[in-house]
Amino acid sequence: MRTISIRSFAPTVLLALLLALGCSKPQPASEQPAAAPKPATISVDAATAGSVSGVVNFKGAAPKTKPLDMTADPGCPTGPQPSDAVMVNSGKLANVFIYVKEGLPQGAFAVPTEPVVLDQKGCRYIPHMLGIMAGQPLKITNTDTADHNIHDMPGKNQPFNESQMPTDKPITKTFPTPEMMIAVQCNQHPWMRAYINVMTHPYFAVSAANGSYEIKNLPPGEYTLAAVHEKFGEQTMKVKVSSKMDTDVRFAFTAQ
Numbered sequence: 001m002r003t004i005s006i007r008s009f010a011p012t013v014l015l016a017l018l019l020a021l022g023c024s025k026p027q028p029a030s031e032q033p034a035a036a037p038k039p040a041t042i043s044v045d046a047a048t049a050g051s052v053s054g055v056v057n058f059k060g061a062a063p064k065t066k067p068l069d070m071t072a073d074p075g076c077p078t079g080p081q082p083s084d085a086v087m088v089n090s091g092k093l094a095n096v097f098i099y100v101k102e103g104l105p106q107g108a109f110a111v112p113t114e115p116v117v118l119d120q121k122g123c124r125y126i127p128h129m130l131g132i133m134a135g136q137p138l139k140i141t142n143t144d145t146a147d148h149n150i151h152d153m154p155g156k157n158q159p160f161n162e163s164q165m166p167t168d169k170p171i172t173k174t175f176p177t178p179e180m181m182i183a184v185q186c187n188q189h190p191w192m193r194a195y196i197n198v199m200t201h202p203y204f205a206v207s208a209a210n211g212s213y214e215i216k217n218l219p220p221g222e223y224t225l226a227a228v229h230e231k232f233g234e235q236t237m238k239v240k241v242s243s244k245m246d247t248d249v250r251f252a253f254t255a256q
């Protein structure tokens with residue numbers, strides 16, 4: 001009974017093996033499915049490009065912020081330290097992320113190979129708000145005498161959570177997926193906070209201490225420009241960029 005069973009199954013097993021081997025043979029290149037075409041890289045003609053620049057105003061009394069108390073760690077600055085959550089100077093708002101939200105040509109923009117640097121200095125993140133292109137390296141440094149721990153909380157990218165001693169080498173990370181306002185915290189110092197915006201294009205800026213910003217080398221066209229603040233949310237504006245011209249775009253936030 002057993003012998004008959006083996007004999008009757010043997011050709012079937014052999015056939016299955018042959019089929020499996022046949023299937024695993026590499027296909028000639030001509031028969032392989034074509035890879036998805038890469039989007040064409042956009043080249044912007046600097047000779048005809050325009051720009052957008054302006055200022056971010058803050059209307060009304062600046063909200064009171066609580067000074068940061070860093071005395072728990074002797075490696076951090078002593079005495080009350082200014083908060084970096086809301087920075088209003090003479091009616092201008094700093095740390096607003098301004099970016100082109102809509103209207104750019106279809107295609108891929110070249111990703112810079114030079115890293116964006118995020119430093120831990122004076123027991124805060126510098127810069128507090130930053131933009132980076134998807135795939136561009138982020139170089140994280142610690143120039144303090146304090147130990148830090150950098151912990152980001154993305155929704156679409158892979159999170160990281162790593163300690164960095166003052167003598168440690170820089171940590172390099174990349175973000176493959178576009179994502180807005182990824183919060184970064186330090187598990188050692190709860191007041192430390194930064195925000196990372198991962199973009200598909202290079203058209204972004206962060207408002208300086210005097211509220212100013214500039215986005216250069218924009219192809220002429222009509223765009224939606226957005227401005228985001230961690231406490232005051234996002235607002236958008238339609239803008240027209242003409243060849244070799246600078247368009248003045250002013251945003252204004254108010255306390256909510």
Ligand SMILES: [Cu+2]
Pocket residue numbers: 123147148149186187188189192
């Ligand atoms: Cu820290």
